[in-house]
Amino acid sequence: MEKEKKIIGRTDKVDFPLLELKDIDAKVDTGAYTSSIHCIDIREIDQTLQCSLLDATHPEYNGKRFTFKNYDISAVKSSTGNVEMRYAIRTQITVFEKTYPITLNLSSRDDMRFPLLIGRRFLSGKFLVDPQLENQSYNQKL
Template sequence: MKRKIGRIDKADFPSLNLFDIEVKIDTGAYTSTIHCKNMVVEDNYLKCVFLDEEHPAYHEKEFIFDQYDVKVVKSSNGQSQARYRILTDITLFGKTYPIFLTLSDREEMRYPVLLGRKFLTKRFVVDINNTNLSYKLKVKNEH
């Protein structure tokens, strides 16, 4: 059975040491994306920093990936661009799932993470009248 998820929520990305990160559920997007700065490839290693100074969870830690690829993604304005993609994990409703995230500078965007159809399909049904269903469950279980 599919779990109900609202239009926005907060998720954990344990491998990236990021917790309670705001995510926007975006059924219009195929891929999922995370805000990332200073993406550089050196000696076949992808280096980057997640989020930025404005974000409360920002920790300046540089991440280095030896497993990544490049995907061509069409943005909402119809522009195609090549983006790095990593495989990591996401925790929602107390369960951890593998997730592919493309890396994008989302500085101008309200939500640092978009969850697209590829991740949502077969797992969740979106209820636009709700928000933070996973986060509320997490907070409740911590008490």
């Protein structure tokens, strides 16, 4: 018997417990394979990856520096068809009060409305997406 999938909307607010981030605005995008978070100033220094998270709606997180010891570099095809090398980290995400592992590409999303994009690699097998809905997980938390 297949376990029932939660219905997630086109946007939501999610938490990253290991990064101590709460209520981060996310766009759910079934067209994107991977998930990515908006970072700038991404640098590799002494076998660590450093970056600053940007999220203007959270002044307490905006510009916060992060350091990661475990990370990968992967080729990612953008929506315009360009292939870029991007850093990726593995962390945890909390959605519908349940915590899951997730891989996030670090990228500058300056031109995007949402600091976080959740792609189908994470969604697959866990969620069904209803584009008419928003903040299903966040509203349940409240």
